[in-house]
Amino acid sequence: MKNTIYILFVFIALMGIKPAMASSYTINEPVVDQLFDNAVESDMLSFSSLEMSNAMSASGMALNAEKDAIVAILLDAFLGTLGIHRFYLGTETLSGLAYILTCGGIFGVVPLIDFIVLIINYEDISPFVNNPSFFMWKGHL
Amino acid sequence: MIRKGNHFDCLSFFMIMYFMYRIVINSFLSIFILFICFVSSAQPVRYVSLQQQTEILEGKRKNTNNIEIYFDNQRHIITRCYHSPKDMITVANSLGEIKTYNPKTREVSYQRVEGLSSKNNVVFFFVNNLTDHLGLADQGFTLVSNQYEGQYYVSVWEAPVSIKNIAKVKMAHQNGVPVYSEYLDNKGKALKKTYYTGYYNLPWFRFPQKVIDIAYQPGGDSTITRTMYKNIEVSDVPDSEYFNFEIPEDAKSVEIN
Numbered sequence: 001m002k003n004t005i006y007i008l009f010v011f012i013a014l015m016g017i018k019p020a021m022a023s024s025y026t027i028n029e030p031v032v033d034q035l036f037d038n039a040v041e042s043d044m045l046s047f048s049s050l051e052m053s054n055a056m057s058a059s060g061m062a063l064n065a066e067k068d069a070i071v072a073i074l075l076d077a078f079l080g081t082l083g084i085h086r087f088y089l090g091t092e093t094l095s096g097l098a099y100i101l102t103c104g105g106i107f108g109v110v111p112l113i114d115f116i117v118l119i120i121n122y123e124d125i126s127p128f129v130n131n132p133s134f135f136m137w138k139g140h141l
Numbered sequence: 142m143i144r145k146g147n148h149f150d151c152l153s154f155f156m157i158m159y160f161m162y163r164i165v166i167n168s169f170l171s172i173f174i175l176f177i178c179f180v181s182s183a184q185p186v187r188y189v190s191l192q193q194q195t196e197i198l199e200g201k202r203k204n205t206n207n208i209e210i211y212f213d214n215q216r217h218i219i220t221r222c223y224h225s226p227k228d229m230i231t232v233a234n235s236l237g238e239i240k241t242y243n244p245k246t247r248e249v250s251y252q253r254v255e256g257l258s259s260k261n262n263v264v265f266f267f268v269n270n271l272t273d274h275l276g277l278a279d280q281g282f283t284l285v286s287n288q289y290e291g292q293y294y295v296s297v298w299e300a301p302v303s304i305k306n307i308a309k310v311k312m313a314h315q316n317g318v319p320v321y322s323e324y325l326d327n328k329g330k331a332l333k334k335t336y337y338t339g340y341y342n343l344p345w346f347r348f349p350q351k352v353i354d355i356a357y358q359p360g361g362d363s364t365i366t367r368t369m370y371k372n373i374e375v376s377d378v379p380d381s382e383y384f385n386f387e388i389p390e391d392a393k394s395v396e397i398n
Contacts (some may be wrong), residue, residue: 004152025293025313025321027336027353036196036367039203093360126305132359 069125073118080104080111085118089125092132113137167289186214186345188384189268191373198365211383212264219259220386232386235260242388249392263368267348272319274298277310285309293320307332318347331357341373348373 067089075085083099099105105114117137118125128136193208209222217235222228230242237258242249259265266275274282274296281301288295294314300307306326313321318340324332339350354366379385 025295025315025336027338029338029351029353032353032365032367035365036198036203039198039201042202042204090359124305129306 067125067129069118069122072125072128073115073122076111076115076118080115081108083111085111085114086136089129089131089136091136095132095134098134110135186268186375188213188376188379189264189373190376190381190384191264191348192371194369194371196367198367200362209383210264211381211386212259212268213379213384214265214268216385217259217265218385219262219264220383222383230383230386232388233257233259237261240388242386242392247389247392248395249388250395263349263352263370268346270346272317272347273314274312275319275322277312280304282310292316318349333357341370343373343375345375 072085072089075088079085081099081104083096083105086096086099099110102110105111114136118128121128189210189212191210193210195206195208197204207224209224211220211222213219219233221231221233223230228244230244232240232242235258236253237255238251238253239257240249240251255261260279261276266272274284277298278284281303282298283301284296285299286297290313292315296312296314298310298312300309307324308327308329309325311321311323311325312319319337321337322335324334326332333354333356335355336353337349337351338353341348341350348370350370352368352370354364354368356364356366358364374380
């Protein structure tokens, strides 16, 4: 009897899981339509941004993520204690604000390490772009 | 006298029949998908024109752009006529060489962006029925898994080493056409989700009426792009001057900022 109930439970669970996973491949279009209907029209985009939105693939996404290493280094050198270089590179809001909350990134230690790491990895700073961690070099040293 | 094992035997029989049913249905679906791909690929299309309306939503602000697209499928040249925010005509070839022309100021600029190649956009993939991976394999992505999840065929593609910020792409197909794709970073977090809905069924190919992109920003915000396609026309001869548009010779060359 116990075996029967167990098998029945597993069978019902399998029947339930598959449809739940499949529903994540559709979107609630009326909700999206409502968001657009409620939005205000503006000329916020530049022409080049619109061209980028036409880029189809992963390489299009990679293009959007490119940041200038020199800009990041200069921002770190002059405004590193405020975490401005992290906002430029892209990060979680809290990670960037943590530089201010910890008295300039633990009294300037973190921005200094960021500065050294950015110089060393000048040719490829992609691991630090859109890095949500406070210690952006964690795992990359 | 009823044996104790009778209940277990009935349940086992039912489960066996259920899994056999799933195998048969999935097999028919696979054969159907292959048939559609074969039939569709046997008839190449030459000139395609369509209208695209792109709306980009950030917060509570949106930007709407109406674009006319003219695609030469033999020479792989795509011409886009923008009417807002300003009148512009761009011509892109398969190498990503782009000429941008402003008809009012008669200025033209040149650039090369591989990601904006004429063979790297929705029009190219769907017109040529290259919908199984939408260009991922051409960019070095490797298929790592594929399986059926109910009515969906789900495939997972791993990014090449050269693409840093994307680890995997997950795609879902339904009835032989893509309905969903998701870009994931190294931590499995979604960077972008794309939904393809409302397919037009044309004699040569199937084309989505609506494509919805949700790009997730680092701060928790997201940008939603809704692209709608309509008035798709196919012809064997170029019935518009914008097919393979030639920049006027007296256009002034300018640098892009």
